[in-house]
Amino acid sequence: MLFDPNRGLLVPPDLDDRTWADLVSDTVALIPQYAPKWTNQGPSDVGITLIELFAWLVEGLTYRLNQVPDKNYAAFLNLLGITLNPPNPARSFLTFAATPAVVVVPQGSLAQTAATETEAPIIFETDQSVTILPINMEASLLIGKAGLNVYSNVSDDFVVPPAPGTSINIPASQAVQLCLGFDSASTQTLNLILRMFTPLAAGAATVTWLYSQAGVEPSSWTALSVPANADGTVGLTQDGTVQLNVPADWASEAPPSWTTVVPSSTNDIVTSAYYWVGLRIANLSATENLTLGLSWILFNSVSSYSALTITAPEALGSGDGTSFQVFPLANGPLFATPGSATPYAQLVVQVNGVTWTQVDDFPDGPGQYYRVYPVQSQIMFGNYNLLSNTGHGTIPLTTDTIVATTYRYVEAGSTANVGAGAIMTMRTPVAGISAVTNLFAAYGGSDEQSVASAMQRAPQLLRNRNRAVTVDDYQFLAMQASTGIAIVCCLPPTNVYGSGAYGALDRSPGNVNVIIVPSIGPEVSATPQPTPELVQTVQAYLGSRCDLTALLSVTGPRYLPIDVNITATAWQAAINSGLITSPADVQTYIKDQVALYFHPVVGGVNGTGWQVGQSVYLGDLYKAIMPPESIGFISQLSIQPGNPLYLGGRPPGFVIGPPAGASVVLADFELVCLGAITFPTPTAV
Numbered sequence: 001m002l003f004d005p006n007r008g009l010l011v012p013p014d015l016d017d018r019t020w021a022d023l024v025s026d027t028v029a030l031i032p033q034y035a036p037k038w039t040n041q042g043p044s045d046v047g048i049t050l051i052e053l054f055a056w057l058v059e060g061l062t063y064r065l066n067q068v069p070d071k072n073y074a075a076f077l078n079l080l081g082i083t084l085n086p087p088n089p090a091r092s093f094l095t096f097a098a099t100p101a102v103v104v105v106p107q108g109s110l111a112q113t114a115a116t117e118t119e120a121p122i123i124f125e126t127d128q129s130v131t132i133l134p135i136n137m138e139a140s141l142l143i144g145k146a147g148l149n150v151y152s153n154v155s156d157d158f159v160v161p162p163a164p165g166t167s168i169n170i171p172a173s174q175a176v177q178l179c180l181g182f183d184s185a186s187t188q189t190l191n192l193i194l195r196m197f198t199p200l201a202a203g204a205a206t207v208t209w210l211y212s213q214a215g216v217e218p219s220s221w222t223a224l225s226v227p228a229n230a231d232g233t234v235g236l237t238q239d240g241t242v243q244l245n246v247p248a249d250w251a252s253e254a255p256p257s258w259t260t261v262v263p264s265s266t267n268d269i270v271t272s273a274y275y276w277v278g279l280r281i282a283n284l285s286a287t288e289n290l291t292l293g294l295s296w297i298l299f300n301s302v303s304s305y306s307a308l309t310i311t312a313p314e315a316l317g318s319g320d321g322t323s324f325q326v327f328p329l330a331n332g333p334l335f336a337t338p339g340s341a342t343p344y345a346q347l348v349v350q351v352n353g354v355t356w357t358q359v360d361d362f363p364d365g366p367g368q369y370y371r372v373y374p375v376q377s378q379i380m381f382g383n384y385n386l387l388s389n390t391g392h393g394t395i396p397l398t399t400d401t402i403v404a405t406t407y408r409y410v411e412a413g414s415t416a417n418v419g420a421g422a423i424m425t426m427r428t429p430v431a432g433i434s435a436v437t438n439l440f441a442a443y444g445g446s447d448e449q450s451v452a453s454a455m456q457r458a459p460q461l462l463r464n465r466n467r468a469v470t471v472d473d474y475q476f477l478a479m480q481a482s483t484g485i486a487i488v489c490c491l492p493p494t495n496v497y498g499s500g501a502y503g504a505l506d507r508s509p510g511n512v513n514v515i516i517v518p519s520i521g522p523e524v525s526a527t528p529q530p531t532p533e534l535v536q537t538v539q540a541y542l543g544s545r546c547d548l549t550a551l552l553s554v555t556g557p558r559y560l561p562i563d564v565n566i567t568a569t570a571w572q573a574a575i576n577s578g579l580i581t582s583p584a585d586v587q588t589y590i591k592d593q594v595a596l597y598f599h600p601v602v603g604g605v606n607g608t609g610w611q612v613g614q615s616v617y618l619g620d621l622y623k624a625i626m627p628p629e630s631i632g633f634i635s636q637l638s639i640q641p642g643n644p645l646y647l648g649g650r651p652p653g654f655v656i657g658p659p660a661g662a663s664v665v666l667a668d669f670e671l672v673c674l675g676a677i678t679f680p681t682p683t684a685v
Helices: 020-029 046-065 068-079 451-464 471-481 532-543 572-576 583-597 618-625
Strands: 091-098 103-105 110-113 123-126 130-132 137-146 148-153 166-170 175-182 190-198 205-211 240-244 274-283 290-299 301-305 307-309 314-318 326-328 348-351 369-373 378-380 401-406 408-410 423-426 433-438 485-491 511-518 551-555 558-570 632-641 670-678
Touching: 020 046, 068 451, 091 103, 091 123, 091 130, 091 290, 123 307, 137 290, 166 175, 166 274, 175 290, 274 290, 314 326, 471 485, 471 511, 471 532, 511 532, 532 551, 558 572, 558 583, 583 618, 583 632, 583 670, 618 632
Parallel strands: 511 551, 558 670
Antiparallel strands: 091 301, 091 433, 103 130, 110 123, 110 423, 123 301, 137 148, 137 175, 166 290, 175 274, 190 240, 190 290, 205 274, 307 408, 314 401, 326 378, 348 401, 369 378, 423 433, 485 511, 558 632
């Protein structure tokens, strides 16, 4: 990728797109009005020739004159340093298979999708080194109670692309056990990466890791000792990595040998023997059910981005002794390390072999400093004058050689949001690695901001001057922190709900709570939750721009399920004419529309999502889910708030359950999602 001098800048648009032919045709169309006796309008007519001549002159004039307003506006924004938001790379977790021994995949290793005749492969680079064990996680079973102890085969949810994850219900005072099956045993540490879209509340359950032994039933497997510093999930209350060391008596077992656990159906039967690791979750509440939403459990995996590190040091040139000398990097824009206070620390610049320090602003006096402009992919040196002893930052001399020894840049944006299983080849050969894949779709990639969008963004930037003071400032700047945010809401301090910390939010004076909802990511969830990296990114971005006395907290949404009760009827004539096959088709149609309507990100009245605190109205729902008149109709529809999916409870006056009437009013921190649907199979008339 060669250096682009316009990278990140606002390129002025063409405002008047009328061509010479357009001007000629417009003028000829006016002839009957101004010269009705002019009837010969052929190309040989002298008057037509004059029209064509003047059209050629006017085309040049209008083109230049109409460029002035937006050209000046774009130049003004460039002068202020307002650039286009850069593209963001996509993220994917790569899962490796190794044989026959332990293999270390170094940081910076590359894997790619398959190339086609028309498209180059999408390349992903690993973020850190990872040790790959010569064993594989090949099965997963979920054991619960249904009269008897039964297991369900949930392997497709965790070990086979697209591995969407699953939601696990833990009834009151009961326990469930997720069993992970490995094809071989290992004395090495097992690193399991867990991500949850609905984590457990602290203290709501006990979490125990176990392992299988010969002739021992799953309920009696031995517990593993997992020190606190080895459980990055803190008892499944947050995303993290769990490190397990399984003793030497780890043994394989085939589920048919179990006498106390049976398959829930013939489709769930697993006959192969595996070395099992169990995750037992016991609900401590005697009255409340628990829900654990698991996005993924990864083994032999590592994070990667569609952002590449240069393969060799890049010579930038020599100093010329002038102030504020700028050097472009060959590739860009630069990759910003998510959640880091120094996101561009991977850029290392040396002058005559000495590493200079990257700074946000040059300090007064001399010093080996440089500034980085990540969007334009440029670096700049200072202007210190030795003779006058004025300026900021040392100027490289004409004899100085300047080299970027390493940096990482964005290789692909939205095109890198590839599907599950698309990454299948190692671009960097690593001896012992037999396979690589991505169990779920890559996510988070976005393209460079459009010029029109940047021009709309500019007045808001000028208004808040990159400082978060008002609610609007916080919301606008949070959206600037990442392109992966779909919904943002800033909650100012308030005592409108009394002194209770409803929604587990501290609304007392001095506290600012920012709720963010991500764009649809790796899991297609009805209740999207931001990843820890996204929360950290927004927290760091706002934290450096808000008042020092503000107690800032960036969190995920507080979902309020909306329970829906529907009665519908199908037309027998629609069945007879073949429009539908049975009344159940009407039910399926309406259910799909209800699920879409209540999706936080892509639902709502206009399909653009819901806002935090936005209430639900029965009339809007009715119009959104009403089936085509030719197949049936809705005869009864009601809504009511369900049990909130957050801690702290609803504030006084905000009820749960009936009666709800024509609307469900939400507290200012709640966001709707779909609850239970009561929907008897329609009858036909």
